[in-house]
Amino acid sequence: MKKIASYLFMISVLSTILFSNVNKHNELLEKYLEVSGQNHVFSTLPTEMAQMIEQQFTATGSKVPQKVETIVIEEFTRQSTVNKLTEELNKLSDNSLEKLIAFYNTHIGKKAADVNRNEGIEEMQTKLPDFLQNMQTNPPSQQRIESMNVMFKETNVVTGTLSMMESMIRIFNASLPSDKQMNDEMLKKTLLNMNVVLTRQLIVTFYYALRNFTDKEVDEIVQMTLSDEGQAETDAQIAGLTAYMNTATKNIIQSLKK
Numbered sequence: 001m002k003k004i005a006s007y008l009f010m011i012s013v014l015s016t017i018l019f020s021n022v023n024k025h026n027e028l029l030e031k032y033l034e035v036s037g038q039n040h041v042f043s044t045l046p047t048e049m050a051q052m053i054e055q056q057f058t059a060t061g062s063k064v065p066q067k068v069e070t071i072v073i074e075e076f077t078r079q080s081t082v083n084k085l086t087e088e089l090n091k092l093s094d095n096s097l098e099k100l101i102a103f104y105n106t107h108i109g110k111k112a113a114d115v116n117r118n119e120g121i122e123e124m125q126t127k128l129p130d131f132l133q134n135m136q137t138n139p140p141s142q143q144r145i146e147s148m149n150v151m152f153k154e155t156n157v158v159t160g161t162l163s164m165m166e167s168m169i170r171i172f173n174a175s176l177p178s179d180k181q182m183n184d185e186m187l188k189k190t191l192l193n194m195n196v197v198l199t200r201q202l203i204v205t206f207y208y209a210l211r212n213f214t215d216k217e218v219d220e221i222v223q224m225t226l227s228d229e230g231q232a233e234t235d236a237q238i239a240g241l242t243a244y245m246n247t248a249t250k251n252i253i254q255s256l257k258k
Helices: 001-036 037-061 066-077 096-106 107-118 121-137 142-154 155-173 186-208 216-228 228-257
Strands: none
Touching: 001 037, 001 096, 037 066, 037 096, 037 107, 037 155, 037 186, 037 228, 066 228, 096 107, 096 228, 142 155, 142 186, 142 216, 155 228, 186 228, 216 228
16 A cells, blocks of 8 residues: 555656756747747748738739638638747757857847848848849958858758748649649749749848848857857758648649639
8 A cells, every 4th residue: 555655756757857847948939039039930930921912912913812812811820830930949858958048138139030020021022122232232241142142051040941932832833823823843943943043032031131240240140050059940940931832722722623
């Protein structure tokens, strides 16, 4: 009887510890999402994705069909799809989350989080042409170029973002009347040909996002990105966004075929 009571006591203690650890992890994750500005990014992402689809139709001189608009909004806001955004971030260790929270509570970290909160995709695309023209007449310093190149080379940030843009093109193609859609082979060739142009646009976009940062601050951002916790954060963010886009794209294309 004493042994049974001892086992029950041990199970109770272990359960309490486990529950406490889970609570701590969830609290750290919520804090990280708040201070990093990721909560804002995730809450506005469905709307911005729908706007990007609309822009592709506008570029061809047409409006988004009502059926397409309804399906796109439904799938980008479907809770099971939205949950994909934080699945990988939830796997970050408590230690990584604590270090990331500490970073985003610094001056440079708060400045980086503000970019997440204030830089909308639509507004950014509107201002990019003028920014690019200014870059040509007033090029960034060699120090900034080298720092940015290190980040592009050592992380999957460009590749991951590029895959998201490819998903948008696939959705747009599937939204067209069947006689105007590209077949799989044509779509692959188109995406391959567009990769160079899209990559250049993405690189300019990153320069734009950090336009109000000094060269020293850019160096700090890059160093943080290359740290163990920074790499883990970037990988988790890209993995979550990729899963979100892949799931939404698959569901949208299937729904459009019905």
